[in-house]
Amino acid sequence: SQELEQSPQSLIVQEGKNLTINCTSSKTLYGLYWYKQKYGEGLIFLMMLQKGGEEKSHEKITAKLDEKKQQSSLHITASQPSHAGIYLCGAERNAGGTSYGKLTFGQGTILTVHP
Amino acid sequence: DAEITQSPRHKITETGRQVTLACHQTWNHNNMFWYRQDLGHGLRLIHYSYGVQDTNKGEVSDGYSVSRSNTEDLPLTLESAASSQTSVYFCASSGHPNYNEQFFGPGTRLTVL
Numbered sequence: 001s002q003e004l005e006q007s008p009q010s011l012i013v014q015e016g017k018n019l020t021i022n023c024t025s026s027k028t029l030y031g032l033y034w035y036k037q038k039y040g041e042g043l044i045f046l047m048m049l050q051k052g053g054e055e056k057s058h059e060k061i062t063a064k065l066d067e068k069k070q071q072s073s074l075h076i077t078a079s080q081p082s083h084a085g086i087y088l089c090g091a092e093r094n095a096g097g098t099s100y101g102k103l104t105f106g107q108g109t110i111l112t113v114h115p
Numbered sequence: 116d117a118e119i120t121q122s123p124r125h126k127i128t129e130t131g132r133q134v135t136l137a138c139h140q141t142w143n144h145n146n147m148f149w150y151r152q153d154l155g156h157g158l159r160l161i162h163y164s165y166g167v168q169d170t171n172k173g174e175v176s177d178g179y180s181v182s183r184s185n186t187e188d189l190p191l192t193l194e195s196a197a198s199s200q201t202s203v204y205f206c207a208s209s210g211h212p213n214y215n216e217q218f219f220g221p222g223t224r225l226t227v228l
Contacts, residue, residue, distance in 0.1 A: 101163075102146075103217065105159075108157045
C-alpha cells in the first residue's frame, strides 16, 4: 500500500455540485501540499498546510489538515468545468522544514465536471 | 519570468538505447527533482539534487542516473531504455524563500518500443 492514499481515485460530478477529495497518510504529515494537473501539463501548486487543524481557501477550493495531522481534505464548492483535472496531494516527511522540497505524492484523483 | 523547461516534450526510442531528458530552470533553485508519473501510481521520485555536484536516489532510481554540473540543469539519463520506462517524466525545482513548494516543468512523454 502507498504512504499516501487518495480517495476517490476518480470522481464525476455535475457542474455546480460540491465535492471532496481525501488524502490519508500512514505516517505523520509535517506539511501537506495540494497540486492540480491538467491533462498533458505539469502540476500547479494550489496550497500548503502545516499545522494540525489548519484550513486554507483559494477561490472555491478549501483544504484542511486534521488535528492529528494524518489526513487532509480538499473541498470544491459549486464545481465548474475549469476545476476538472487531476488533483494530487504531496507530503513532507521531515519535521522543521528539512525536507527541502522532497515530497511523497499520492496516486491522484481524476475529477471530471460535466456542464 | 523565471521558468522550468523540459526537452524533448515527446520521445520515442527503442529498447536498449541510451536516452537523456533535459531539465532547465531559471529560478536559481538549489533543489531539483525528477519524477515519473504512471496511472495508479501518481508521482514517484527517481532522483533529486540539493545543489551542484549533489545527487541522491529516490524510490525508483534503478536504470536512471543524473548529474548536476550547474545550478540550472539536471539531465536524466536512461542508461539502457526498457519498455517498463515508458512513462511521463516531470522535472521540478524548489528553493528560497519557500524550500518546499515545488515548481514543475511541462513533462516529457517517453515511449520505449
